[in-house]
Amino acid sequence: MEGKTSYSDLVIIGAGPAGLMAAAWASRQGINARIIDDNAERVQKGRADGLHVRTMEILDSFGLATSIEEKAYTLREICAWNPDAENDDRIRRTQRVLSREEELGRYHQLGIHQGFIEQKFNDLLEAEGRLSVERNIKTVSLDLDKASSTNQNAYPATLRIRRPDEACNRETPNGNGTNLSNSLESQLKGSANIWHEEIIKAKYLLGTDGAHSWTRRQVGLSMTGDRTEKHFGVIDIIPLSDFPDIRISCSIHSANHGSVMTFPREGRLVRFYVQLAETEGEEFDKTKITPDMIVQRASQILSPYKLDYDYCDWWSVYMVGQQYASTFDKHNRIFLAGDAVHTHSPSMGAGMNVSMQDTYNLGWKLGQVIKGIAQPHILGTYTAERRAVAAELMEMDQRMSKFYCEGPTSDAHDYSKFRDEFRTFLSGVGVEYGPNILVPPVRDDKEGAIAEPRNGSYETDQSKLYSEQSLATKIIVGQRLPSHQVMNHAEANIVHVHSVLKSDGRWRVLLLAGDIGQPHQMARLKTVCDYLASPSSFVHIYTPDGGKIDSVIEVLTIHAASRPEVEFSSLPEILRPFDPKLGYDYWKCFANNNHGEEGRFSDAYEEWGVDKNRGCIVVVRPDQHVSYLCELEEIEQVTQYFSQILVRQKLDN
Incomplete structure (x- = not known):
């Protein structure tokens, strides 16, 4: 039709x-x-x-x-099992390893x-x-x-x-x-x-x-790459077993029957990845594989422990390849x-x-x-x-x-060391972008060196922008911004920084303003704010006509002063925009845990490697990755940064 x-x-x-x-x-x-x-x-x-x-x-x-x-299911521990040295027809637990992914972020x-x-x-x-x-x-x-x-x-x-x-x-x-x-x-x-x-x-x-x-x-x-002739079965079952670590994720190697990886799941399920066969040029007929065959092979690998099942939720066979x-x-x-x-x-x-x-x-x-x-x-x-x-x-x-x-190689026996080589990448927090048009290169203060491109290219003569990594030694340019707790200045609620970086398509400019309880530091912040309030600043020229001032780029402030020393109303209004119908925006200004008087939580400035007497500006992409680091006095360079990326919405100021 x-x-x-x-x-x-x-x-x-x-x-x-x-x-x-x-x-x-x-x-x-x-x-x-x-x-x-x-x-x-x-x-x-x-x-x-x-x-x-x-x-x-x-x-x-x-x-x-x-x-x-x-x-x-929350993974907190992984166990390695290998052949028993006294009887290689049996397996025994050789190592317990804490997952520790929560050390890399807020989640397990x-x-x-x-x-x-x-x-x-x-x-x-x-x-x-x-x-x-x-x-x-x-x-x-x-x-x-x-x-x-x-x-x-x-x-x-x-x-x-x-x-x-x-x-x-x-x-x-x-x-x-x-x-x-x-x-x-x-x-x-x-x-x-x-x-x-x-x-x-x-x-x-x-x-x-x-x-x-x-x-x-x-x-x-x-697609290019390798396809091997090694085949694994994967199956989700409610296991009937005396295996002691059935509710722990395990790396299991037997001497004679192959390997198994287990991963517990919700609803009593456990997933088994079971080594089946290496065909060596022969045609492998997946249609002949059954759930019983996968579980039977897993049971052989788990000997002397027993494995059976009554309920299978799902199963498949895959060929190893990249x-x-x-x-x-x-x-x-x-x-x-x-x-x-x-x-x-x-x-x-x-x-x-x-x-x-x-x-x-x-x-x-x-x-x-x-x-x-x-x-x-x-x-x-x-x-x-x-x-x-x-x-x-x-x-x-x-x-x-x-x-x-x-x-069962040496890596299988020292699984903790082997897993540590993968942990940061697997967690996803170590992914690093740039240098490219979105992530200007980093300059090393000590040697003046410029980083080589990792996954892009850049023209230094064109951009003339370089991030100063030394301003925030633990906020790695190109990686996602690590999330730490801060306190809402107006409400005294403790929140994670990521909780205010919602996926709504907006850029964020974080003003890590330092200890603004000190007059000279407050003066530096007010100079920044005078620029932000000017018609030529990025918050104005990239905001569409009729749009809210934070609709494209949101400015967030995290200071390091003792919160009782700074009144919310003393902060420049550009940091707490006023709406005639809704009043002030109380959710853009935060205090670092400088003294801990309002509660026990981590010191974000220390965690980020930022000097509280100096501060810095951090530009964060809409996907929470850090794009640019500069001094507070270099606020005009943030406008230059955005000029290479955004479309100017206001031609006349």
Whole structure:
């Protein structure tokens, strides 16, 4: 049936965690977006199951972390098991290792199935009411008009889709319905009367449609890397076992039967990753594998302990391999993320995390470009920043796969040391972006050296901007801002800094104003504020007409004075904007725990390595990564920084 033509600023193909993260950004930023999926419903069981520190911070920025924590399994300890030295037909516990991910952020590592995360995103989209997942959608063709891709007002991507007639999914008189997820393809081929066709003209398109990505094939991107002939079974069961660490995550190596990794889950479930076979050139027939076979192999590895099950929630078989694409975009108009551009084994528990972090990186950039807030060239940083992460993931996954495939090596016996090599990367907090247009290079005060590019390029003659890392030695430029507790100056409530860095698309400029109880330091702050209040400052020239002064760039102040010494009303008004209907904004000024008189919590200035007699300015991207560090007196350079990124909204001051 001939269909209509519609227009969309952004189309997302694939409603897994990566696609839903992008949809959440689109919803928050209020752009005209659609998300489509060929399945009839979200994932119900199995698939990915691990959530790390950085991912939880991101989910918290969308208001989703608390409900996930309440349901999920919390990983606090890992046990290593290896062959018994006296009888290698048996295994014995050789090491207990504390997880310690909470040392890297506010959260522990958690375990919960992918479908639960998808549902939380669906709930968010429903509550905000701007877009929802369109299901049972068959993608037919995708074309990109390269000639018009440089015109920001053009819709260069043409996507042709088909959807079944809703009548096909209604109950028949005998109570049976049509299973669209199983028979959609055959229905579309078998009848011309049960589907509707639509052409979508899109400014931007994002493919988050998995390892067998249709979008990737349409744009001609290929995957490179290694695929081994090693096979693992993964199964979620309620175990019937006398194994003493059945509710502890374990790394288990036997002498003769292979290895197992376990990860407890919600609802009494435990996931087992079980080494099955290495085919050595022979064809491995996955169809012959059964859940009983996977559990039987696991039981052999766990000897002398017994393992059986009555309930299996989900299972699958995978081949160990690592592959990723040479680029994650096509002309900065069609983007890919998640498994569509990087695939690896699930043994690190990183897949869902890295995939969501891909679109967390991209989503705000697309939103700002679409809304005319940011210059289109910032989109070029997506491939540079996230492909570098994928490359590191491939390298580490190769090492982890080797660890589980090569038997009880020295790493298996000293698991704590081995795991420490992965811990920071797995947590996600060590991801570092730049130098690039969004993250100017760092200058070393002692030697005047400039950092080499890590995942991008920059032109020093053009930018002439360099971050002074020495101003905040533990706020690493390019990494996400570490979150520490501070006190709301007006309310005396203790909050984490991340709690005020919500994912709403805004930039933040943190004024770490130092001890403003000292007259000279208050004078420095007032000089900064005089500039901010001027018509030529970044908070004015990049704010659209009629927009609130904090709608694009929000200024937050964290001072190091003793709170009773500074009255809220004595702070410059630009730091506590006044609204004629709502009054002053009491939620932009915070006190560091300088003396601890209002409660016991960490000293953020010390944790960040900031001198309380000097302070500094920290520019934070909408994804909570630190972009730029400078002196308080260099506030005009922040305007210069934004001039390379944002679109000037006011031409006359």
